[in-house]
Amino acid sequence: MTHPIPLPHPKQSNTHAVMVSWANRHVQVGGGAPVRIQSMTNTDTANAVETAIQVKALALAGSEMVRITVNNDEAARAVPYIREQLDRMGIDVPLVGDFHYNGHRLLTDFPDCAQALSKYRINPGNVGKGDKRDKQFLQMIEIAARLNKAVRIGVNWGSLDQELLARLMDENSARPQPWDARQVMYEALITSALDSAAQAQEAGLGADRIILSCKVSGVQDLIAVYQSLSQRSRYALHLGLTEAGMGTKGTVASAVALSILLQQGIGDTIRVSLTPEPGEARTQEVVVAAEILQSLGLRSFVPSVTACPGCGRTTSTTFQELAKQIDDFLRQSMPVWRTQYPGVESMKVAVMGCIVNGPGESKHADIGISLPGTGEAPAAPVYIDGEKKLTLRGDAIAQEFQAVVEQYIQQRFATAS
Secondary structure: OOOOOOOOOOOOOOOOOEEEEEOOEEEEEOOOOOOEEEEEOOOOOOOHHHHHHHHHHHHHHOOOEEEEEOOOHHHHHHHHHHHHHHHHOOOOOOEEEEEOOOHHHHHHHOHHHHHHOOEEEEOHHHOOOOHHHHHHHHHHHHHHHHHOOEEEEEEEOOOOOHHHHHHHHHHHHOOOOOOOHHHHHHHHHHHHHHHHHHHHHHOOOOHHHEEEEEEOOOHHHHHHHHHHHHHHOOOEEEEOOOOOEEHHHHHHHHHHHHHHHHHOOOOOEEOOOEEOOOOOOOOHHHHHHHHHHHHOOOOOOOOEEEEOOOOOOOOOOHHHHHHHHHHHHHHHHHHHHHHHOOOHHHOEEEEEOOOOOHHHHHHHOOEEEEOOOOOOOOOEEEEEOOEEEEEEOOOOHHHHHHHHHHHHHHHHHHHHO
16 A cells, blocks of 8 residues: 655754843744854954944844844943834844853943843853853843843853863763763753753743753864753753854855754754855855755745756857846845735746757746757746746847736735735
């Protein structure tokens, strides 16, 4: 007996819901909400104008929370002005303050900074040593609880609590069968996060205000740590491969690690930590994060463009140029289309290079074009909603097809606004 092949579908996270808010903007993390995209600025936060401009660019690219470094008095003093400028520009994206070493003092000495931020990122390995560690950590937690702010307890293996690690290594050496050193490291990461979360709850911060992360730079390490972490708690989880790298290395490594975990229902927010290549926009990390979620079918952000890779049948580069032109056109138009044409982000466009798969792929898309390959008739049939509607010819095919796409969007999605 033949059984139906199960339809693929990522599992859904069952973590606590956390609300990250600013003014009338409420971003739910966990609790069945869509997986959220986060990014981080690389400007000097003390430069409020430059930072606000980059936050705006990241938000318009699709980042639903933007983290900024708060590392000194000047940065803390600038945070309210950054928030004010964003509000004036109509950018209500929540700001996350990234604190290390001196966050307890900055949040205390600059109450306007503490209020302007929607979430605090606290690294348990960098809040102090010995008796100071608990006191300074709880000082930050108490401010968050009083102001009703969310907190990400973000453990990183590059700045792990060395006292905790030493204790776990001593315990491991006493085992009849000691763990591998890497397994001890995993346990130290998870223990640091869970113990800190428990301490935060005891101090009055609810589970619905806590997000955890245990970030590492190895793909297999990240998968192992988060699989264990997700089994041991119901806190909302932030995923990210720390120091992922530059270009294709960082993109591929992040996509592999995050996709495996997301497919298993692990992860409520993600960040793709790419090192920008010279001249590359900071927003590239947001684009990659959105592509990961969209490729998995978890969310839709921008109409997708299907394009063939080219082969000996496609000696012309016309289909490559057209695919790039259409993709750029769709992405650049989305900031306006999101409000003007609800649902357009789920549209599929096909730009194919020859007759082999061109008509078939075009029929599967909402709108598609099959360009002529080598030796084929110089005609480009256009398919709309699975049916051939017209044929384009001549030197202006690219411009004409773009006009057809725009007309299709107006006719199909305008009624939903």
